[in-house]
Amino acid sequence: MRYVLLVAILCITADQLAAQVTRIDTVSYPNPIIPKRKQYNFNTDFWYTIALRTYAYEQFPQLLNQPTGQSPTLRSSFNGVLFKINDNQVAYRLQATHFNNDITFDHECDGCAEVAGKFRNTAIKVGAEKSVNYSRFQPYFGGDLGFMIQKFNTKDQDPVVFAEDNKNAVLFSPFIGTKLYVVPRVAIGIEANFNIAYSYQKVNTYADNSFTGDPEQTKRYRWEYFFSPVAAVTLQYNFGLINQ
Template sequence: MRYLLLVVLLFFGTVQLSAQVTNIDTVHYPDPIIPKSNTYNFNTDFWYTIAVRAYAYEQFPQLLNQSSGQQQYHTSYLNGLLFKINDNQISYRLQAAHFRNDIAFDNECEGCLPQVSGKLRNTALKVGVEKSVNYSRVQPYFGGDLGFMFQQLNTRGFGNATVFAEDTKNALLFSPFVGAKVYVVPRVAVGIEANFNIAYTYQKVNNYSDDTFTGAPDQVRRYRWEYFFAPVAAITLQYSFGLINQ
């Protein structure tokens, strides 16, 4: 009888324990919710860029007998082109710009005309390298250009129609620069940069007694190092094409 009672108790206990056990594979959990990640589809990786120099505010090499650091700042609009070949974060660039305008300035030297006016022409050709800091929509960059500049000034003194001067200058340039560009849409960007120019120049000045060029001119020739600054070397409108990842 004792053994029968023990068997009954063991059977009853086993039934109670099995009723409390739940198989893991029968439990249903709700599907996990994973937050969606933001997708960034703004592609700025293009092989080529062409740009128009829309605005510039810059100095040029010294004119006549100006002392170093006395160069005027000149404003210009829509007078230059820039072409770049892009290789990841490095761009190889070629640019040309031409300035032409009537100017007036003080000519500080003993025995010189104190004030002169005339037409200034300046043409610059440069090649260089530009490195972007990142690939984002706003891209700071820096680099340097090597180039050649040709400048000519034809001028006469204020109130003096019998004095005429022709100032011609050639310059070899090294122009380190910094800038930034902002992509408005993936192919179109607006850029702004500033540069500092180190130039080795050859200047020839012909001073005529009148504007008939019949007499032999008084000539001045000089070589020298010059430094001039462009706080706004260029504000450019840029268009890129040719996807790198195609």
């Protein structure tokens, strides 16, 4: 009888222990929640850029008999366009600018404190630029080669001086700049450059107080160097996604 009771107790105990044990392979767990990686959708990789030069504060080649290093520094706005082709490494650029305004500047001549006149300058340049990085804020550097045509005609003044200055120049213009993408397709850029020019100048001075008669001519070739602290502030539009 004792053995029968012992066997019964062991069976009941084993049944209780089995009820408390759960097999691991039968337990269901909820699917783990993995945080999504933050997406960065600000794309600045575009094939083409077209820009409008909205402002500039720049030096120009010397006029008439200005002393060396005293070439005019003038402000202008909305007088140039820029087109670029980008290939993720280097941007190739073509730009054109035109200045047309009345100016006044100091002049080196007997009895002349200032000279006033009509000043026109047209420049066409091709070049390349390299961005330091490819974020929203992109510093860059590069260089342009170009050709410049410059004309200046004096106006009536006291004492009266009648003269015209025509100049052609070949340019090399290394530059540095930076641009900020406001939105993926629109950026604002600013750059400064240093210009090395080899120029041909012809100055006609008229002794009869008019642009008629035989002028006194001065012709010369020379190297010139001038700096543009704000060569261009540009508003740029980008289009044609590279990774599309």
